[in-house]
Each structure stands twice: as C-alpha cells, then as structure tokens.
Amino acid sequence: xxxxxxxxxxxDIWANMPQVQAERRLSKMIVGENFALNYLASxxxxxxxxxLSKSMMVSTARIAAILKQxxxxxxxxxxxxxxxxxxxxxxxxxxGAHLIEKDxxxxxxxxxxxxxxxxxEDAEAYIRIRKKLLQMALEK
Numbered sequence: 001x002x003x004x005x006x007x008x009x010x011x012d013i014w015a016n017m018p019q020v021q022a023e024r025r026l027s028k029m030i031v032g033e034n035f036a037l038n039y040l041a042s043x044x045x046x047x048x049x050x051x052l053s054k055s056m057m058v059s060t061a062r063i064a065a066i067l068k069q070x071x072x073x074x075x076x077x078x079x080x081x082x083x084x085x086x087x088x089x090x091x092x093x094x095x096g097a098h099l100i101e102k103d104x105x106x107x108x109x110x111x112x113x114x115x116x117x118x119x120x121e122d123a124e125a126y127i128r129i130r131k132k133l134l135q136m137a138l139e140k
Contacts, residue, residue: 020114036066037075037092037100045092048081052090075099 017023039055040047053063067090070076075096081087092100115123 033066033070033075034100034103036063036070036090037096038104040076040090040092041097041100041104045097046089048087049090070096 035056036052039052043051049060049063049067052067053060056063067076067078071078075093077091077093078088079091081089115126118126
C-alpha cells in the first residue's frame with residue numbers, strides 16, 4: 001500500500017475542508033478565545049489558568065493575553081481562589097456561558113448533519129477512526 005500517496009490525497013482533501021461549515025466551526029472552537037470558553041464550559045464553567053495553558057498547549061503568557069481580552073469583553077471573571085489566595089480561578093460569566101452554548105449548539109447541529117449525510121455505518125467508522133487517531137496522538 002502506498003501510504004505516501006494516500007497522505008498526499010488526504011492533504012488535498014484537508015486543503016478543501018474549510019469550505020465545509022461544520023469543519024470551520026470546529027476549527028474555530030479549538031483555538032484562541034473560543035477554545036478557552038469551550039474549555040471552561042466543559043469544566044463546570046471554571047478553571048485555573050495553568051489548566052487552560054496545559055489543555056491548549058500554549059504558554060501562560062498567551063493564556064494571560066486571551067483571558068485579558070475575554071475579561072475585557074465581559075465573558076469571564078478572574079478571582080482569587082478562596083482556598084489558596086495565590087491561585088486565580090477563571091469563571092464564565094452568564095454572557096460568556098450563553099455565547100459558548102450558542103456556538104456549541106451551532107457546531108453540534110453542523111456535526112449532526114454531517115454524520116447524517118455519512119449514514120450510520122460511515123458515521124460510526126468516522127468516529128471510530130477519529131478516536132483511534134486521538135489515542136495515537138495522546139500516546140506520543
């Protein structure tokens with residue numbers, strides 16, 4: 001099997017994926033401010049900046065810049081941890097929670113339509129393969 005040829009074909013497909021609305025929304029959800037909001041929404045609407053940094057795989061300086069903008073926009077608050085004043089807890093505001101839920105709902109709708117288009121067998125195969133690729137990435 002010519003895996004290099006297949007990899008080239010896959011690159012060609014990926015080059016056109018931004019034209020797929022669900023892929024655009026997914027890409028938007030996993031970077032920058034939206035990633036931070038989504039991470040908070042997935043973790044009871046709060047987290048420590050160091051956890052955001054680790055999850056996003058970016059520097060604490062980058063996280064500080066993201067949080068500064070989100071706080072300026074009224075989407076998060078930063079407060080001292082009641083149990084450890086040296087720590088800061090980042091929390092979604094009601095506005096931040098509403099915004100990210102709206103984005104997540106739109107993404108879920110797009111992904112649902114994509115999976116419906118694939119049909120049951122291909123949708124299951126797609127999820128299985130994405131999960132397998134995630135496991136491979138996490139093992140490295």
